């Protein structure tokens with residue numbers, strides 16, 4: 001399968017929307033200006049530095065974190081480089097996490113897919129290969145195995161994830177593996193049984209999917225031609241839905257860490273409930289007509 005990425009400055013929102021509804025994902029080149037990426041990254045690295053000072057016992061650094069963070073989140077920064085939007089907004093001197101998405105065109109794309117939305121799980125995540133003798137520093141996650149965001153955050157509403165590269169990745173630093181298939185194809189592949197999840201949102205819930213649907217060998221056998229591992233530059237964005245299979249793409253040859261900003265936009269007006277329960281039916285929303 002040929003993968004086509006899209007140049008954000010020239011592509012139209014309907015074209016991006018069509019790509020996401022047809023193949024579950026879109027790679028948008030230069031979606032966020034370099035200047036913004038540099039400014040946000042500098043603010044983020046300052047927060048990491050502050051974190052190092054706080055964990056080394058610097059009381060003034062601890063006091064800065066204190067109002068915005070509970071213990072678990074503090075641990076998450078150390079373990080995964082995971083900085084919540086509340087913390088970022090508080091310590092980043094006037095920039096807000098969601099301003100990353102202020103661009104009118106990006107807003108139009110997001111809304112054309114999920115309607116009115118709420119955001120959740122917005123975070124910066126730093127991933128690197130952890131190997132003995134290779135110092136990536138702290139604050140790096142090991143990455144995540146194949147999943148759909150629906151497995152973790154739920155599938156009651158359609159949701160769009162916007163994953164923004166802050167570093168060059170996919171070759172020398174961990175990138176993303178995305179399976180280019182749409183929500184209907186993926187639901188068929190994973191054998192989605194429908195119904196309500198019994199576990200809480202945030203827990204991995206495999207109960208309503210066929211056994212081993214997410215096993216790497218099975219996914220790669222079924223989707224051999226559709227595994228997309230783009231090389232991404234800072235400011236490139238990958239958009240995918242809560243039905244798109246994806247994982248961290250890491251190889252032992254990758255020497256560099258990378259940061260990504262990840263946000264989920266969950267539609268609260270666009271609820272494809274009937275389609276979820278019956279993926280063979282055409283996928284329609286009340287607000288938008290056109291092919292789904």
Ligand SMILES: O=C(O)CCC(=O)C(=O)O
Pocket residue numbers: 125127143144149174175176246247248249260262
């Ligand atoms: O950033 C990554 O490497 C993976 C992120 C991911 O899979 C997720 O946030 O659901």
